[in-house]
Amino acid sequence: MKILVCLSHVPDTTTRVKFADQNTKLDSTGIQWVINPWDELSLTRALELKDDPSCGIDKVTVAHVGLAATEPTIRKALAIGADDAIRINAAPADAYYVAAQLATVIKNDPYDIILCGIESSDYNGSAVGGMLAEFLNLPSISSVSSVAIQNGKVIVNREIDGGKEVVVAPGPFIAIVQKGIAREPRIAAMRGIMMARTKPLKVVEPIDCEPLTEWLSYDLPKPRAACKFVDPENPGQLIGLLQNEAKII
């Protein structure tokens, strides 16, 4: 079986974002770019499955839509342990555009399990996985918190609002994964970093596709009013404030 992990390249999650050109684009000065946290966990789980011979995973590939500047992020995924990588040479205009590009690559070279993170920590769209599934006419299972392979069957847990379901997907499918899929992201070891330099990274040119959305401008949240402190010797006052001032209890 072959697994594909879709990667997004995002600013480190502790970044204090700033915008440039009259707030129309992200100011990327000083930003550390990382693999999207959910994609990193997906990759970790894919590699754990490959490490277990009973799962029968032959290869873990990563795919990414981005310009050449994103290659260090892809090399990082190879260093963590992916076998090979595909970079579609285009700026990711919107989720629809990205999913259409990935779909073209996958149609030419299908995978048994495709893992996508539930959202990217930058534009928070939660969209690429589901869109990709629709482009490929494949089943998708969302909010997946575990993926296991038992006797050749792929079994996943999905979170539903207020509970969990155990679901089987016979045949190729897309798992849109969230927390729980792996405990801690796997870290690249020195040997992995050395090997990553020579692992195959195929660059594919994009297809023509018109994005359906356009990002016009950004604004920062309004600063909250200063915190009102309650005397720690008399914390009961807090309840009065919540009742009479904020009127929320």
Add this chain to the structure above:
Amino acid sequence: MSVLIFIENWDGKFKKISFELASYGSKVAEMLRTDPVALTIGNVAPGEVDRIGKYGIGRVINIQNNAIHSFDSQLYSFLIDHVARKEKATVVLFSNNNTGKSLAPRVSVRLHAGLGAGVNQLPSGLEPFIVHKKVFSGNAFAQVMIKSPVKVLTLAQNSFDLIENPKEVVMESLPMPAFEQGIKTEVLETQKQTGKILLTDAEIVISGGRGMKSSANWGPLVELADLLGAATACSRPVSDEGWRPHEEHTGQTGKIIAPNLYIAVGISGATQHLAGVSSSKYIVAINTDKDAPIFSAAQYGIIGDAGKILPKLVEEVRQVKGK
């Protein structure tokens, strides 16, 4: 033309997030000078449909079939697409929860419709169509233009107030269209949390962090939650330590919540934690460190030890509520 609103069916009942969506959908329809129509799939309990009517919806389409026994995103997207075309919907609306997130992207591709995910207010323009949404996990917002003739939006939870505008509801049953490719996923088991207030539904959430010091100290926090009708949550280190279950983890990689009141006890408020709770209407922080970043996100704060403060709060709430 119409605005199609997908109303999630919870064993025959509807939830508050769907009423928020109905209120939002009726307003969008009013802006577009068209009618809102709701779609719900599966059996609906008697009287439930009238609850949707209260928020400005006069027509509800219901599809029922014995073949629909579990949630399959391919089947559901096919049905929503079918109804959207039939109703000539120009806007299709979902809640931005697990179900909405799994359906909206699929429906968006089927209808060749741009997706505005997690919008938090009414469109700021119609021609062009512009929506406002959270980006960078709540550290910023963006204006996004949707260029396609049909638009799909998911509405962020607790971002739009309920607007009462009672309508007489007509429910139309629609026969199930043939789904030739068949359902490919199989649900083996469903476990539902019962009796507890769901974290994602709760109006008040009380959350404990490392400052709680040990899993043994959760008693007063849970008691306070019970008294206030609140759900309990925790920070990532707490769930990683196994002090509380993973389902309670709120933060960027855990649950993203937007209650009316979030009480953070012994939580310092790292960026990743705030990303999960910054949409709360009010934040209260209790922490021993006066410089903890949580205080800059909070409207009310107490500098002190959770172990001493919580029992006093429990006592106060008991008195106030006369329990």
